Amino acid sequence: MLTFHDHRTQNRRSTSELAGGELIAPLECPERVDMIADRIREVGLGDIRGATMHGLEPIAAVHDPAYIDFIENAWADWRAAGYTGEAIATVWPTRRTRSDFVPQNIDGKLGYYALAAETAIEAGTWEAARASVDIALTALDHVQTTGEAAFGLCRPPGHHAAFDQYGGYCFFNNAAIAAQAAREAGASRVAILDVDYHHGNGTQQIFYDRDDVLFVSLHCDPVHEFPHYLGRPDERGAGAGEGYNRNHALPPGTDYTTWVAELEAAMSGIDDYDPDLVIVSLGVDTFEGDPIGSFKLVSDDFTDYGRRLAGMKRPTLFLMEGGYAVAEIGINAVNVLAGFDR
């Protein structure tokens, strides 16, 4: 399988993640992609090719143009306000305040557009987030022109990013942008299968009232886990999208036997939908050694489910999402891809 990547992703070098009341070194670090790329070369998965620029139009087909402007200018606005640390939201529109206007002040803007405080914006964020989208769209181009599967080694991840919100380490929703681009290029139905440990709240929201993009997610029940306020099984879509959003919420500590039974159910639903393209939001934070996940998958389990995904026999685009056990992230992510190719 071919991999697509772009070194501009390494421009995101945040030094601060708000966690447990402290600023820690961010879990979503540049070394994550180095480990995956090293493993791809080690096992000979296939070539790693560069990404081509796709511009802002495909991003604006999914995200609010004012939000895109905000991500572009947030760091400069923050610096202009005289702040020396990284840009972190500290105040939010909440129940019984207003959210029908965007404040002009940078602190107000940050809270308006942030869905969580752990994710800081810094000098390289805009360029890296755009590169991540270009990777996804270049990998999509390959799937569409050849029918072969492809891997977009995206970073930063995307599935928490909504129409006009960033957070959970995500800025632009790579999978949603690729799904929309595939629709515009002629695919009738696209399925997004999100296997990251966390619920893909952003992807769900973007397609919630649509039946042309099916969103299916396996994740830790949000009652117990980030993103906390979305991802329950009774969220099934709205209007024309009713029935086209499927949340498989699993308890903390879920092991592979339970997880893979749920994956089989999810894949059977995708098969019934008969999509022209399957986009896999590939988070490997389901690994037993993940520092923020609680699931119990071992490295061989990733190979096993990669093989099962190939059984769907659909054009497939893999896009990297989460996974924070840096020492094993390459083994686990590449096991899925190698299992698929087997």
Ligand code: Q9C
């Ligand atoms: N102190 C993705 O996997 N909360 N994002 C972490 C630990 C944020 C995960 C709490 C988790 C975001 C793409």
Ligand code: ZN
């Ligand atoms: Zn995750």
